[in-house]
Amino acid sequence: MKNAGRCLAAITLILLFCASAMALEKGAVKLASRSEVDVVVVNARGEKEVKRVDAAKAKVVPGDTVIFTNAYENVGGEAVKNAVVTNPVPEHTVYVDKTAEVKGARVEFSVDGGKIYGLAQSLMVVGADGKARPAEAADYTHIRWTIEKALAPGAKGSVSFKAKVK
Amino acid sequence: MKTKMRLRLVPVLLLAAVIALMLPQKASALGTASGVTIANKATIGYQVNLIPQTAIESAPGAGNSTPGVGLGTNTTFLVDDKVSVTIAANDVAMVTTYPGSSAQALKFTVENTGNTVHDFALTALLDPANTFVATSVTIYRDGGDGVYDGVDDVAVTFLDEMAVDTPQVVWVVAAVPIGATNGQAANYALKAEAHAAGGAGLGALSAQTNVGAPDNAAAVDVVFADGDGDGVQANDANYDGVFVVWGGNELPDGTVGPTGGFMVSGALLTVTKTSAVIADPVLGPSVNAKAIPGATVEYTVTITNGAGAATATSVAITDTIDANTLGVYNAYGAGPDGVTVNFNGGGALAGTSASDGVDASGYNSSFVAGSISVSGITLAAGQNAVIKYQVTIK
Numbered sequence: 001m002k003n004a005g006r007c008l009a010a011i012t013l014i015l016l017f018c019a020s021a022m023a024l025e026k027g028a029v030k031l032a033s034r035s036e037v038d039v040v041v042v043n044a045r046g047e048k049e050v051k052r053v054d055a056a057k058a059k060v061v062p063g064d065t066v067i068f069t070n071a072y073e074n075v076g077g078e079a080v081k082n083a084v085v086t087n088p089v090p091e092h093t094v095y096v097d098k099t100a101e102v103k104g105a106r107v108e109f110s111v112d113g114g115k116i117y118g119l120a121q122s123l124m125v126v127g128a129d130g131k132a133r134p135a136e137a138a139d140y141t142h143i144r145w146t147i148e149k150a151l152a153p154g155a156k157g158s159v160s161f162k163a164k165v166k
Numbered sequence: 167m168k169t170k171m172r173l174r175l176v177p178v179l180l181l182a183a184v185i186a187l188m189l190p191q192k193a194s195a196l197g198t199a200s201g202v203t204i205a206n207k208a209t210i211g212y213q214v215n216l217i218p219q220t221a222i223e224s225a226p227g228a229g230n231s232t233p234g235v236g237l238g239t240n241t242t243f244l245v246d247d248k249v250s251v252t253i254a255a256n257d258v259a260m261v262t263t264y265p266g267s268s269a270q271a272l273k274f275t276v277e278n279t280g281n282t283v284h285d286f287a288l289t290a291l292l293d294p295a296n297t298f299v300a301t302s303v304t305i306y307r308d309g310g311d312g313v314y315d316g317v318d319d320v321a322v323t324f325l326d327e328m329a330v331d332t333p334q335v336v337w338v339v340a341a342v343p344i345g346a347t348n349g350q351a352a353n354y355a356l357k358a359e360a361h362a363a364g365g366a367g368l369g370a371l372s373a374q375t376n377v378g379a380p381d382n383a384a385a386v387d388v389v390f391a392d393g394d395g396d397g398v399q400a401n402d403a404n405y406d407g408v409f410v411v412w413g414g415n416e417l418p419d420g421t422v423g424p425t426g427g428f429m430v431s432g433a434l435l436t437v438t439k440t441s442a443v444i445a446d447p448v449l450g451p452s453v454n455a456k457a458i459p460g461a462t463v464e465y466t467v468t469i470t471n472g473a474g475a476a477t478a479t480s481v482a483i484t485d486t487i488d489a490n491t492l493g494v495y496n497a498y499g500a501g502p503d504g505v506t507v508n509f510n511g512g513g514a515l516a517g518t519s520a521s522d523g524v525d526a527s528g529y530n531s532s533f534v535a536g537s538i539s540v541s542g543i544t545l546a547a548g549q550n551a552v553i554k555y556q557v558t559i560k
Contacts, residue, residue, distance in 0.1 A: 025233075027222045031210045032229025033241040054243075056383040059376070060204075061248030061391065062197025062281045068241075070208040070224055075231050080212045087208035092198040092245070151212075165245060166198045 028076025029083065029151075036067045062165050065096060069160035074151040083147040085159050088114065089140055093163035097137035100161035104149060110142035111135045117144050197281035197330070200247040200386045205240035246387040249360045249372055250280040253411035256335075260351065260429035261413075264476060266344040271306070271314035271337035272413040272427060274356045278328040280391070285361040285369045287324045290338045291410065293353035298430060300340035300352060308335035324361070324368045338413065346430045348475050353427030355412040360390075434472030435481070435545070441465050444556070459559050462494065467553040471545035482541035483553065491557035495533055498554075504533030507540055508552040 035055040043049050055066050070087060074080045089095045100107045108117040111125050123135035145159040198204070208224040222231060223238020230238045256273040263270040278284060290303045307325065309318025314337045325334055338354050362369035375387045413427045445451040446461035455461055467485065471478050487493055495504040498516035506514040507529045515529070531540040533555055543551050 026231050027219060027233040028214055028231075029210055029212055029219075029222055030229045030231035031208060031222050031224040031238070032227065033206055033208050033224035034226060035204070035206055035241050035243055055204075056243040056381070058243075058381045059246045059387050059389045060243055060381070061200075061246050061389050063248070066204070066243075068206050068208075070210075071229065072210055073229070076214065078214045080214060081216065083210055083212040085208055085210045087206065090204050090206045092202055092204050165204065 026075070028074060028078060028080055030073045030075045031085070032071045032073075033087075034069050034071075036069065037064060038067070060165060064165050065162050066093065066165060067160055067162050069158055071156065071158040072147075072151075073156045074153050077153050079153070080151040080155075083151060085145045085147070086114065086142060087144075087159075087161070088142050089163055092166050094138045094166055095140045095143065096162040096164055100143050100145070100159070102145065102159050104157070105145040105147050105159060108144045108146070109135070109140040110144070111139045112141065114142040117142070197248065198245045199330075200245050200282040202245045203242050204245060205242045207238050207240050209238070244383065244386060245281065246381065246389050247282040248280040248389055248391050249282070249284065250278070250391045251286060251358050251360070251409040252277045252279050253356050253358055253409055255356070255411050255413045257413060260427065262431045263340070263342050263428045265342055265346045265430060265432045268302075268339055268341035270342075270428065271339045272354055272356075273314070274336045274338065274411065274413070275333050276325060276328070276336050276356070276358055277333040278330050281330060282386075283327055283329055283363040284372065285324055285326055285363050286328055286358040287361055287368060287371075288322065288336065289357040289359070290340075291355040291357055293355070293412070293427065296352035296427075298343065298346045298350035298352050300428075301343050302341045303354070304339045304341075305356075306337040306339060308337060314339070325358075326366060326368070327363050340428055342428070342430060346432060348430060348432035348434050348472070350430040350432075351427060353413055355410050358409045431476040433478035433545070434475035434547075435478055436468075436470045436472070437483070438468045438470075439465060439485075440468075457559060461559050462556055463491070463559065464497075464554055464556045468550055469543070469545065469553070470550040471547055473548050475547045477544065477546045479544045480541070481543040481545055481551070482539065483543075484537060484539040485555075486537045487557050489536075490560050492560060493533055493536055493538075494556040494558060497556040504555055505531040505538055505540060506554045507531060507543070508554075509543070510549045510551065514552075514554070 036052045037055050037058045037060055038050050038052050039058055040048050041051045052067065060066065068087065068090070070085050072083065072085065109120055109123060110117045111123050121134070123139070124132045125135045125139045127133040143161055147157065151157070209221050211221040212219055220233035222233045223235070224230060224241065225239040226241040254275045256275055261270050261272055276286065288305050290305055292299070304321050305323065306314065306319040307322045308314070309320065311318055312335055319337060328334065336356065338356060340352060340354065360372040362372055372388055374390050376382055381387055441463050443455045443457045443461050444464050446455040446458050448458070449455050457463065465485070467483060469481060469483060493504060497504055498506050503516040506516045508514040529540060529542045532538070538555050540553050545551060
């Protein structure tokens with residue numbers, strides 16, 4: 001029994017080493033995330049125009065809508081298939097309905113912290129009255145995009161959604 | 167024993183877990199507090215040659231391509247200070263007040279609808295269209311009973327440390343000058359100006375930071391998000407951190423008028439005095455009697471309270487007779503019945519004194535030593551009292 005225990009421990013250790021060694025290598029995909037807000041600015045000609053600026057460099061208060069964008073790029077030498085981008089709806093924000101849809105990706109949501117994903121119309125939650133009801137945008141905890149096409153080396157794309165600051 | 171206990175505990179714990187999962191998530195009415203960091207991190211999973219690869223987490227800027235949990239970086243921003251107040255004027259109609267009164271109040275409710283604790287300086291603004299000017303205006307903070315009764319109301323010039331989403335009732339009390347007359351009105355607005363919170367006392371006036379400039383990413387900026395919603399009052403320019411709401415019925419077209427606020431309800435008393443010679447030594451009692459020495463003259467004093475006026479209570483009248491005349495102290499009967507009071511056409515009452523036992527009118531009259539006095543009259547709007555007494559010419 002004791003020997004078996006030691007053996008297991010050793011294997012676990014080796015696996016851990018392997019994992020950390022792998023982690024140091026670059027993957028085939030680069031993922032960059034940004035949060036932005038649309039602000040109305042007056043341009044040089046005195047006209048009002050909407051400008052999208054970094055949320056960290058804009059005044060953001062409750063009720064404001066923030067645009068979260070995840071840009072992906074195949075930085076490897078092989079085609080990437082079945083790329084799946086997952087983004088939890090950030091804490092203190094509420095997902096704005098129908099803002100995650102994008103051409104070329106299947107959008108699914110989770111209402112249980114990312115355990116189960118489904119299409120928007122298929123999700124149910126337990127309402128305040130204890131009965132099941134269709135999930136609303138405010139119930140979503142996670143968003144998942146499944147990129148339909150393979151990404152050739154160098155190919156880029158992005159997925160985004162909007163969320164309101166609570 | 168111990169094993170049995172454990173066996174029983176397991177189902178109980180399981181049940182608790184299920185209930186916790188089923189509890190609906192309570193949406194907070196509060197906005198996200200200023201200073202909170204909102205962080206976002208996405209993950210991408212993918213396959214190369216149909217072999218699933220280790221997922222990669224996102225990073226801001228140029229991004230991240232190092233696979234593994236915890237190797238990405240959050241994309242963050244800071245929630246700024248949203249300065250917002252709602253002021254509700256709670257009186258749906260004019261508040262009736264009276265000359266000389268300071269017991270009536272306009273009710274307002276102030277609520278911090280921003281995301282940060284602030285102090286709010288309060289000012290009562292007088293509508294320029296007022297028709298009376300109060301001798302003093304004081305703002306009181308209600309202690310929680312929702313009634314202006316002086317019991318738990320504290321005079322204030324600011325609301326200290328106003329927490330978010332906690333309505334506070336505030337009273338605007340105007341001391342009406344004694345000379346104010348029926349129908350005069352004055353509308354007041356309540357103005358709230360945001361100041362910084364922190365400790366007792368009014369903090370520094372809040373000012374927007376980085377106006378027209380990029381956000382200070384590392385600090386909480388102050389953003390004015392004001393306006394009482396209609397944006398029509400001159401004092402209510404948007405985004406100045408000053409919140410103004412007029413009492414009563416604020417006119418929607420932006421003009422101000424005494425449609426809300428205080429309305430003075432005063433008595434409209436008119437007193438008229440007439441005299442008629444009712445007898446002279448030559449003709450005796452006659453409508454043609456002349457005002458010669460020895461003639462009897464009847465005086466009629468009429469007190470009228472106008473239509474729409476407030477009820478006047480404790481109306482009293484005194485009249486000193488001319489030195490060239492003598493009072494007829496028993497003109498309407500024996501004893502002290504020198505005066506009659508005819509209340510609102512109800513018939514003349516002689517000897518009107520609550521103490522004389524003759525009637526139960528409640529009026530108290532006397533006619534002694536050349537002076538008449540009548541007191542205890544209550545006149546509602548439109549009512550009158552006619553007082554008569556007689557003298558003889560010396």
